Amino acid sequence: MAVSGSKCRACKAPAVIDLPRHNANFCAEHLLQLCRRQMAKAIDDYSMFGPDDRILVAVSGGKDSLAVWDMLIEAGYQADGFYVGLGIGDYSEESGTYVRAFAEERGLHLVTVDLREDYGYDVPTAARATKRVPCSACGMSKRHLFDKAAIDGGYDVVVTGHNLDDEAAVLLGNVLHWDVDYLARQLPVLEAANGFPRKAKPLVRLTERETAAWCLIRGIDYLVEECPIAAGNRHLHHKDVLNAIEKESPSTKSAFYLNFIDNMAPLLAGQTAAAQGELRHCERCGAPTTGEVCAFCRLVATAGAHEPVPVELVLGKRGRR
């Protein structure tokens, strides 16, 4: 049996995890306490939502979205789930199974949409039809459907499970290209505006190692395997780079992102196309857009007319195994 001398910083019980960025070890109970406090601090610091708000949690079946749904329910918030079936072969089948099981076991309300059944396409087909990387069609589809579900369902806010690693990796990508428009929008909370619902990311103060530990300790079954067609993408490479830095200099990742939010984001306020009032309504679906027809409706038209493409044909280099 493995033997450890590490003690929990809070109670001196045997530790289950070491967190170099906090220069501390924690037992299971106090790791959960740390996660609760970090989420509460993010919600409070960034005025994400209040106890009476109706929350729609975008869930994928992965650790982060199930963790944030679990944490919000545990904290007493009114939170329903929203799941999009992306049609990425067995990966989507399995992810949907985890989400439905999570909701059913806890008696939670889950809203579901299936791209193929409801809109006539799936992510592999969209990638092939548009000749773009699958993550582009996937992300755009999800964002549109999250917004629509929140508006149609009368929710006050859409919550996603984006964590500190996600946000730091996106920030690194945006900084490397000095993409001011994206940088200006990379906030932990976006106010409802121009037909878009309010959006919040309560896990931005937690790393994905911490959210995974939350799920393990809480007994939450989630899909561990990464998306087979996201494997090898630039976003994941940025995470690897940041973790290599973090290994040599713990807490650099949180400083990079959280100091950007505190020090740099205020200077970029008002720099986005939306903030400059350049949006109109899509003539097909009514969603806010900069053109006559929104990107989602154009994707539905293009991908829906394409012969269905099996996921094996769009696998990334690391996904072919």
Place this chain on the structure above:
Amino acid sequence: MLVKMRNPKREVEMPAGRTVNRLLDDLDLVRESHLVICNGTLIPGDARLAEDDVIEIRPVISGGAS
């Protein structure tokens, strides 16, 4: 000592007696990207592993570009 890994799923036999941190280094894995589970329980980096332990190294990196 049996070590179960993911992405792709595989199992390797490793000599016992090393710590979790040493095991991750030997497998060229970054601690920040993984949790280590011993016989079903999370364990910290300084835990020294025994011959009869069943170890799961679980990657925590996830996500596409959105």
